Amino acid sequence: MASVAKLEPRMRENFTQSLGMIVALGSWAMMFGALFFVYAGVRTSARVWPPAGLPALPIALPLVNTLVLALSSVMLWIGTNALIRGNRKVLPRYVALSFGFGTLFLVLQVKVWKDLWLSGLMPSTGIYASVFYGLTVLHAVHVFAGLIVLAVIFARSLKGTYTEHNAIRVRVAGMFWHFVDVVWIFMFVALYLL
Amino acid sequence: MKISPRKWLGARRALLPALAGFAVALTTAGLSLAKPQPGTGISLPVDASADGHRIDWLIGVTNAITAVLFVAMTAWIFIAAIKHGEKHTAKYDHGTSKRSMFIALGMAGSVFVVVDGNLFVNSTMDLETVYHNFKEAEKDPNSVLIEVNGHQWAWDFRYAGPDGKFNTKDDIVRLNDMRIPVDTPIVIEVASTDVIHSFNLPNMRTKVDAVPGQINKIWFKAKMTGEFDIGCAQHCGTNHYKMKALLTVLSKEEYAKWAKETSAISERAYDEKDESAHWGWDWKDI
Amino acid sequence: MELQPIHPEPTSFIRKWIFSIDHKVIAKQFLWTGLLFLLFGGTLAMLIRWQWAFPGQSVPALGPVFFKDTGGAITPPTYTSIFTMHGLIMIFWAITPILIGAFGNLTIPLMIGARDMAFPKLNMYSYWAFFISAVLVILSFTSQLGAGNAGWTTYPPLSTNVGSPGWGQTFAGLGIFVTGLSSIMGGINYIVTVIRFRAPGMTWFRLPLTVWGLWLTAILNVLFVPVLGSGALLVTLDRLAGTHFFITGGAVGLKGGDPILFQHLFWIFGHPEVYILILPAWGIVGDVLSFFARKPAFWYKGSVFAMIGVTVLSAVVYGHHMYQTGMAPMLGLAFEILTLAISVPAVLLFVNWLNTIWRGSVRKTVPMLFALGMVFVFGAGGLTGLLLGTISTDIYLHDTMYVVGHFHLTMAAASFLASFCGLYFWFPKMFGRETNPLLGKLHFWGSVIFITTTFTGQLLAGYSGQHRRLYDPFQYDYITHLRDINRWTSYSAFMLFIAQIPFVINFFYSVFAGKKTKENPWDVPTLDWVACSSPPVYHNFDVVPTVVRGPHELGNPEVKKALGKDWISQTEEMPGEDLAHAAAAE
Numbered sequence A: 001m002a003s004v005a006k007l008e009p010r011m012r013e014n015f016t017q018s019l020g021m022i023v024a025l026g027s028w029a030m031m032f033g034a035l036f037f038v039y040a041g042v043r044t045s046a047r048v049w050p051p052a053g054l055p056a057l058p059i060a061l062p063l064v065n066t067l068v069l070a071l072s073s074v075m076l077w078i079g080t081n082a083l084i085r086g087n088r089k090v091l092p093r094y095v096a097l098s099f100g101f102g103t104l105f106l107v108l109q110v111k112v113w114k115d116l117w118l119s120g121l122m123p124s125t126g127i128y129a130s131v132f133y134g135l136t137v138l139h140a141v142h143v144f145a146g147l148i149v150l151a152v153i154f155a156r157s158l159k160g161t162y163t164e165h166n167a168i169r170v171r172v173a174g175m176f177w178h179f180v181d182v183v184w185i186f187m188f189v190a191l192y193l194l
Numbered sequence B: 001m002k003i004s005p006r007k008w009l010g011a012r013r014a015l016l017p018a019l020a021g022f023a024v025a026l027t028t029a030g031l032s033l034a035k036p037q038p039g040t041g042i043s044l045p046v047d048a049s050a051d052g053h054r055i056d057w058l059i060g061v062t063n064a065i066t067a068v069l070f071v072a073m074t075a076w077i078f079i080a081a082i083k084h085g086e087k088h089t090a091k092y093d094h095g096t097s098k099r100s101m102f103i104a105l106g107m108a109g110s111v112f113v114v115v116d117g118n119l120f121v122n123s124t125m126d127l128e129t130v131y132h133n134f135k136e137a138e139k140d141p142n143s144v145l146i147e148v149n150g151h152q153w154a155w156d157f158r159y160a161g162p163d164g165k166f167n168t169k170d171d172i173v174r175l176n177d178m179r180i181p182v183d184t185p186i187v188i189e190v191a192s193t194d195v196i197h198s199f200n201l202p203n204m205r206t207k208v209d210a211v212p213g214q215i216n217k218i219w220f221k222a223k224m225t226g227e228f229d230i231g232c233a234q235h236c237g238t239n240h241y242k243m244k245a246l247l248t249v250l251s252k253e254e255y256a257k258w259a260k261e262t263s264a265i266s267e268r269a270y271d272e273k274d275e276s277a278h279w280g281w282d283w284k285d286i
Numbered sequence C: 001m002e003l004q005p006i007h008p009e010p011t012s013f014i015r016k017w018i019f020s021i022d023h024k025v026i027a028k029q030f031l032w033t034g035l036l037f038l039l040f041g042g043t044l045a046m047l048i049r050w051q052w053a054f055p056g057q058s059v060p061a062l063g064p065v066f067f068k069d070t071g072g073a074i075t076p077p078t079y080t081s082i083f084t085m086h087g088l089i090m091i092f093w094a095i096t097p098i099l100i101g102a103f104g105n106l107t108i109p110l111m112i113g114a115r116d117m118a119f120p121k122l123n124m125y126s127y128w129a130f131f132i133s134a135v136l137v138i139l140s141f142t143s144q145l146g147a148g149n150a151g152w153t154t155y156p157p158l159s160t161n162v163g164s165p166g167w168g169q170t171f172a173g174l175g176i177f178v179t180g181l182s183s184i185m186g187g188i189n190y191i192v193t194v195i196r197f198r199a200p201g202m203t204w205f206r207l208p209l210t211v212w213g214l215w216l217t218a219i220l221n222v223l224f225v226p227v228l229g230s231g232a233l234l235v236t237l238d239r240l241a242g243t244h245f246f247i248t249g250g251a252v253g254l255k256g257g258d259p260i261l262f263q264h265l266f267w268i269f270g271h272p273e274v275y276i277l278i279l280p281a282w283g284i285v286g287d288v289l290s291f292f293a294r295k296p297a298f299w300y301k302g303s304v305f306a307m308i309g310v311t312v313l314s315a316v317v318y319g320h321h322m323y324q325t326g327m328a329p330m331l332g333l334a335f336e337i338l339t340l341a342i343s344v345p346a347v348l349l350f351v352n353w354l355n356t357i358w359r360g361s362v363r364k365t366v367p368m369l370f371a372l373g374m375v376f377v378f379g380a381g382g383l384t385g386l387l388l389g390t391i392s393t394d395i396y397l398h399d400t401m402y403v404v405g406h407f408h409l410t411m412a413a414a415s416f417l418a419s420f421c422g423l424y425f426w427f428p429k430m431f432g433r434e435t436n437p438l439l440g441k442l443h444f445w446g447s448v449i450f451i452t453t454t455f456t457g458q459l460l461a462g463y464s465g466q467h468r469r470l471y472d473p474f475q476y477d478y479i480t481h482l483r484d485i486n487r488w489t490s491y492s493a494f495m496l497f498i499a500q501i502p503f504v505i506n507f508f509y510s511v512f513a514g515k516k517t518k519e520n521p522w523d524v525p526t527l528d529w530v531a532c533s534s535p536p537v538y539h540n541f542d543v544v545p546t547v548v549r550g551p552h553e554l555g556n557p558e559v560k561k562a563l564g565k566d567w568i569s570q571t572e573e574m575p576g577e578d579l580a581h582a583a584a585a586e
């Protein structure tokens, strides 16, 4: 820690903030890990998947959606990096783009749910539908929470709240958003591909 | 003489009666454990199974060793607190000398090797040779196979009947009434239709959870005839405490007679349309 | 070195006492709430004990008030709610807030030399999330169908609508989820604070054991409470959204979900939870034994590594709770080996405690008595656990009262005694006043004696075959003869409840009218006592102290010769020493 103590106070503060977020995300990862554990348990004990008579999950739309959410993440990353380098002007633009892609993700996700629902897949259909809806809905809740955070950051960035000196606040929020994206990639692979 | 209560509660004079109290409690407990009269007082219930003595022995030996450790620990605490009290000069010792670390590790290590080692070796041997050894039990041509279905708040029992197949017309189906022959391997498959229960045969020293959607297996051999309790050990709702069935161990002849008669009755009472009565499953081999 | 800024002290009543971000105030909030729930959970325990002594008979005093419809008797459905809520409340709303919420908040910043937690606002949210969860658990009792009643383990399908309809169980589940959020927020704070906010010179191996215990607990909380959160969430979905995670169609074949999966989630959390509750207790006791034996903690590093070892192992032994679920034999064997292995660090820690008091100069103060009592009951509890960690003996003992006696000794009684050890020890720090030692000793002897007899009674009943959670145990013929021991155990439990009265008197009297304390009434060397006043000022330390030595420098003859006292504080230098300068330069 000796080296950390030599950092200037702002960097120490940044370090503390990031560390807090990393620990929090570790905790969050365990929560999603538990969900994946349930999914793995269900899959390994099932003889046929999807169970007879139930529709298979689509792949095309979720794949597009994976790209959409990744793009949203990238936008926020570019905006944040610009801010750190001192370019305050572009931040609102990139945050807005990130927010837009995030919203598009939710819209498409709702479409996926709706199609499956109309084809007769309801949570009460059984374990197949339960894990699908359960995992995707819980993830979507996180996306929704992330969108609220992005909206707040957007409003504040318009007001010019953020500078290269307090960019850590955007960066920490960004860590959460990237995390939600990474979880989605795992979810996409587990639910739709495997 | 005036005894200040402050002194009485804190000082060594108070510790001696307390110590005596503990000693009395320990001796009483020890005596009742040392002279077990099965089924009465503080003791393991009557062991009616051929192999239950293995578990009883392991419990007894472990209790004896841990009792010694417990007394040693208690004595240590009291002696340290009384003899090395306020008037004693503390020894300045961080416990980091090689010798003291060796002693500490040695104590931890020897408890592990002796107590845990004994438990592990015996438990594993008993599981291998008896409790998990279903092959040996089912190989016996006389072994009795029973399917048990737990539901709120009763136990259903199903015997394959003369045709040897489960879920057929001649199955013997009983509610809260399990009868078995003595000195014969009894193999039981357990499941549940609603919540999780636990099929407990305390006098046979065996137990397994009844889980919906899953078949669990146990086996045992009774060494004496008589009537014993079957219990549900897992909280399963309001009337969990009433989820009790009766195990009757019969002589081999009596059992054969009972099975024959009951199968005939069951066959007559068989109702094609009563689907809730057809809960049986194909015997699951291991 | 100005590591941490000083914020102005709030002036409004609300900011100062209610929505406070001051760790010391939050500690008190957790303490008061926790003590209230301890009383609540204790009362529920009395009802259970009454039921076991006199099944179905009307309860004196409480019966006419709470069970009017039945003339004061407890009914089977009420009984299931009582034992369920007793377990949940004691674990999540009594011991957790007292041991982790109150002492964690109070001691971590003070002992490591920080002016507050790393995230003071998150700390406030942690308390208020806890408060909301407490409201949820109380709402659970307002359900017509009774409060949560599926056992504290909330195993589905019993905890789904199949076994426990009504909002009682739903609110209990949500309460668990929200209190989990609170624990995680607290945990994040503890972890980061200890990593980032240690005073100059406060190296990892100069941390008091209390801080080590709380820090490791925080890690377990942050990693494993979310697993419980997932489980609680999925059960709630099964209850409210009609999913089938843990509901199976019938007896055979996987038509629906798998209830055993929940047990995995539950115990992946549940076993670490045992250590979550006991690690702070170990830490506190480790320090207090050394302080009042006036001797350094025996092999400090050994104890630290033992605690770390237990923390790591605690994550991989959970399967021993599931030996009877039809677990694959090889998996069971692996869990058995790991479980037995945990006894190595546990015994090492224990031996270190025993060696700490050996050849000491033991001062039988109230905190010390409680610490010794904790060592005693934890030893007894630990020894009785061996038979449960072993598969073959667990076949017979699983789900009997033996299990109940065992985990009450280790987890409940040990953390209970450690809580009071900490409370008496830090009371002068929190309130600036002393407690009455006579009442404290009365409280101690009553507690330790009746804890021993109560839980030994349970062990013996279980050894004789009595199942746990039975409304009327004597339905079974083979245990009707256990009526006497159940009665005696109940009497002993009632005495244990009564033994808490001296504490209540002592606590309230001392908070308001206790004798003003000296700055360092116990003559101990850690920062909480030597570097800040009692009670501390808003920002704890006017100048952040520089640490020059470990936390247990007691009984050193050289110090005695040079300074005339048997201890030297963590910040104090011996004549001629220049350690502070070196530490500051680092």
Ligand SMILES: [Cu+2]
Pocket (backbone or CB within 6 Å): B150, B151, B153, B196, B197, B198, B232, B233, B234, B235, B236, B240, B243
């Ligand atoms: Cu049951």
